[in-house]
Amino acid sequence: MLNDTSLMSGTSACPGCPENIAMRMLSMALGKDVALVVIAGCSSVTQGLAPKNAYGYASLNIAFAAGPPAASGMWRAYKRRNRDVTVVVWAGDGGTSDIGFASLSGAAERNEDFIYLCVDNEAYMNTGGHRSGSTPHGALTPTTPEGKSGNKKEIPFIMIDHNIPYVATASVGYPHDFIDKVREAKTIRGFKYVHVLTPDPYGWLFDPSRTAEVAKLAVQTCYWPLFKWKDGRIEVSPESLHCLKKETRRPLKDFLSIQGRFKKIDEKGIEDLERYIDELWERISLNLKR
Amino acid sequence: MQHEYQYFPITVPGKGAGGQTGTWRFVRPVVNLNKCIGCRACWMFCPEATIHVIDGKVEVDYDYCKGCGICANVCPVKAILMEGEDQ
Incomplete structure (x- = not known):
């Protein structure tokens, strides 16, 4: 049985x-001997009220940039102190x-030996779902009531350009893929960046029971x-291999129609998002491991 | 312990740091053990760690289950049904 005590x-x-x-999948991947540095966000609040703490790992709550x-x-x-502890x-x-x-960026440049795990729910969900750099084009948030105009900031590619040993993207809808990637990151020395997509039911406006479904979609x-x-090469996971050809992709409307935050997107907005996805996959196929 | 806590903002891991979250629930997951095949999909996706697999069968901790319904959605054999809390 996998460890899920975190x-x-x-x-x-x-x-939902x-x-x-x-967080549970992280402990399934890493087991014991982990120290967390929790940057301000939802995760600082989900730990609950003192004197108890909901996280089973030693965790340090700290400000955004620190x-x-x-x-x-x-x-x-x-x-x-000669202790084999993974810092996350x-x-x-x-x-x-x-x-x-x-x-x-500074820590990546110094190639510090820890895992940086970004849980991406595509807005500042803790303070009410305001737009962040990671919000996609066309999404409604309290600060973009007509839909965001720009595209999502592609942090995984920015981190690849830092030339660090390991960059991975994952989704909570595919647990085995996520767990494998975190386990692999643990074995590598140097700066490791893992970016996991976490669909938030209350910010993306869908039913809480469909969290895993939206992450898969x-x-x-x-x-x-x-x-x-x-x-120095990108390796696409088996779950995403069908995306390399445009014909085999599932229609984007299946993903957009399930969420309330895309209810004001028009045909042109969907075209813009599709073009963004095409460019994303062209960029990936340029660096592909063959 | 009281004395130490007053001077150092240190917490200890424990269940129920956010209170008895079972009171938030208005639908409850009910497991049909005849249909359950013990695949652990619900255990894998439960955001609250309230699902325990004991001897290959699923048990839900109703003290802390928030009733989100992810377990019923990911169950491949539809062994979990969400029922109203007032019934």
Whole structure:
């Protein structure tokens, strides 16, 4: 049986929270001896009220931009004391793509030996679902009531350009793929970046029971690619191999129609999103491992 | 312990840090054990860690289950049904 002790029952998260699913899968992948650095976000709140804590791992709650520097110090301290502990930075998409990006980039440049895990729910969900750099084109949020005009910031590709040893993307809808990637990241020395898509029922406006279904649909419609970048080449996961050809992709409308945040998107907006997905996969196929 | 807690903002892992979250629920998952094949899909996707697989069969911890319904949605044999809490 896999270990799932990183999350205790009775968290303060909303029903159907995908970040809790991701947290349980993290412990299935890494087991014991993990230290978490939790950057401000939903995950700081889901831990509940003192004196109890819902996370079973030793976790340090810290401000947005201070996560990667704190983790840099932490892994060095563990190394100095000869303890084999995996340090994981647990950050939301706002803490990764907008506010904490400078220190993330700095830690990647220094090639610090820890895992940076970004749980991407595509908005600042903790403070009410405002637009972040990771929000896709056409999505409604309280700060973009007519739909966001720009495209999603592609953090995995930015991290690939930092030339770090390991970059991977995952989705909570495909647990085995996610667990395998985190396990592989643990074996590599240097800066590891894992980006996991976590569809949030209350920000994306769908029924909480369909969290896993939407996470699977995002991959099947090729909106979210599953790949890993290692040794200078991209390797596409088996779940995403059908996306390399345009004819075999599932129609994007299956993914958009299930969510309330895309209810104002028009035909032109869907075309723009499809063009974005085409360009994304062209970019992936240029660096593909054959 | 009380004394230490007043000076250091340190918490300890424990169940129910957000309270008895079972009271949030308005639909409850009911498992049909005759249909359950013990595949652990519900255990894998439960966001609250309230599903326990004991001897290949599923048990739900109703003290903390929030009733989101992910388990009923991912079940491949539809052994879990969501029933109203007032029934």
